[in-house]
Amino acid sequence: MSSTDSLDRLAAVIESRKPAHGGDPDKSYVARLLHKGPDAFLKKIGEEATETVMAAKDCDHGGDKTKLVGEVADLWFHSMIALAHYGLSPADVVAELVRREGLSGLEEKALRKAQARESEG
Numbered sequence: 001m002s003s004t005d006s007l008d009r010l011a012a013v014i015e016s017r018k019p020a021h022g023g024d025p026d027k028s029y030v031a032r033l034l035h036k037g038p039d040a041f042l043k044k045i046g047e048e049a050t051e052t053v054m055a056a057k058d059c060d061h062g063g064d065k066t067k068l069v070g071e072v073a074d075l076w077f078h079s080m081i082a083l084a085h086y087g088l089s090p091a092d093v094v095a096e097l098v099r100r101e102g103l104s105g106l107e108e109k110a111l112r113k114a115q116a117r118e119s120e121g
């Protein structure tokens with residue numbers, strides 16, 4: 001079973017929780033967040049990102065690495081709710097990472113700066 005299969009399965013569950021598909025905010029955490037709207041799940045993404053940073057810093061000081069895994073899972077999960085809301089899927093993110101494959105971040109940044117200089121004239 002690949003990691004992307006798991007993400008696809010979770011994405012399908014999230015999709016099924018949309019109000020248009022009968023998601024019930026009283027019975028489902030995902031449906032509740034989608035029902036509340038973007039401010040609710042975007043706030044959760046901000047919180048989970050901060051908790052991820054704190055868990056990573058703890059690892060620097062001998063902290064529990066499973067805590068970091070848990071926080072990243074929370075971050076991915078809430079990000080997937082945002083993707084679903086905006087009509088996107090994990091496959092879109094994977095496709096973007098594949099598109100970037102083999103292109104060094106340093107090269108990409110240099111290209112971007114050169115293009116910006118060109119467009120400035």
Ligand SMILES: N=c1c2ncn([C@@H]3O[C@H](COP(=O)(O)OP(=O)(O)OP(=O)(O)O)[C@@H](O)[C@H]3O)c2ncn1[C@@H]1O[C@H](COP(=O)(O)O)[C@@H](O)[C@H]1O
Binds near residue numbers: 013028029073077
């Ligand atoms: N992967 C997850 C998942 N990860 C985290 N969470 C929930 O996300 C919330 C994270 O919030 P916090 O860590 O901040 O904890 P909290 O104390 O609840 O915080 P507040 O929301 O109260 O601010 C918790 O309620 C977690 O239970 C998740 N809830 C659901 N899923 C998946 O989504 C599926 C559908 O869930 P429902 O829509 O609830 O059926 C589930 O079967 C799972 O596969």
